[in-house]
Amino acid sequence: MQIGDVTIDGVSDGSLSAPPTPMFNKTDQDWLQHSQFLDDDGMLPIHMGGFLVRTRDRQVLVDTGIGPRADPVRTGRFMESLAALGARPEEVTDVVLTHLHFDHLGWATDGERRVFGNATYRCHEADWEFFMGATPYDDSLAVSLMGGRTSSELLPPLADRLETWSGDETVLPGVDVRGAPGHTPGSTVVVISSGTDRAMLLGDVVHCPAELLSDDWEMIGDVDKQLAQRSREAVARELEGSDIPAAATHFPGLQFGRLLAADGRRQWMFG
Ligand SMILES: [Zn+2]
Numbered sequence: 001m002q003i004g005d006v007t008i009d010g011v012s013d014g015s016l017s018a019p020p021t022p023m024f025n026k027t028d029q030d031w032l033q034h035s036q037f038l039d040d041d042g043m044l045p046i047h048m049g050g051f052l053v054r055t056r057d058r059q060v061l062v063d064t065g066i067g068p069r070a071d072p073v074r075t076g077r078f079m080e081s082l083a084a085l086g087a088r089p090e091e092v093t094d095v096v097l098t099h100l101h102f103d104h105l106g107w108a109t110d111g112e113r114r115v116f117g118n119a120t121y122r123c124h125e126a127d128w129e130f131f132m133g134a135t136p137y138d139d140s141l142a143v144s145l146m147g148g149r150t151s152s153e154l155l156p157p158l159a160d161r162l163e164t165w166s167g168d169e170t171v172l173p174g175v176d177v178r179g180a181p182g183h184t185p186g187s188t189v190v191v192i193s194s195g196t197d198r199a200m201l202l203g204d205v206v207h208c209p210a211e212l213l214s215d216d217w218e219m220i221g222d223v224d225k226q227l228a229q230r231s232r233e234a235v236a237r238e239l240e241g242s243d244i245p246a247a248a249t250h251f252p253g254l255q256f257g258r259l260l261a262a263d264g265r266r267q268w269m270f271g
Pocket of ligand 1: 204250
């Protein structure tokens, strides 16, 4: 994806899949109309990974996959994918985390050291507090189901190279963060811009494009479901008919797409 003079590439860590109905407040019947987002076995593909954003003088990672300790067959390819894009770990200047769930931190550290030794790590202050504060959020159940390591195991090495944001701001030239709370308190959309062009990286505001088509979706992992729903709907309204390319960290193949407004009904088109 080319946005003016900025290049955005998906960095794949591999892909898992899950039965779609238990993840959302939807029935098997509801999913019939969204079958284009399911695989041949009726499962929802859940990609793992992040995005490499290359500007003139920076190499920025947005999210870092589920890491080397999840499913050894289907995931664990993040560093290979990064190498295939011609980027060396020591050249990464910044790691921007859309939120601090473990499946976005997998390659941020190995629990003892930062994987990207020269990078400044960046996240929302509210998520740092939520995952590392006095009563840290317990994600051990999700980790036991999906593999990987908990956020509280992965985050400590970031502490002395961390810059946090607390509102909507420009964190780097061409990289803006916008609060979209609900999935976690600091859940964030990253807006990449160059000249008049822009693209949006949606983090976990949505896990599947179907969630942008109507405003009645609830996702099991959202910490505050109503707030997440409002944030998701605000993003959908902005994207609808705008021609702004958008991708979320779990979209299949980390592909970008556009939210079209056709005959009063939203449609998602990859590509
Ligand atoms: Zn996630």
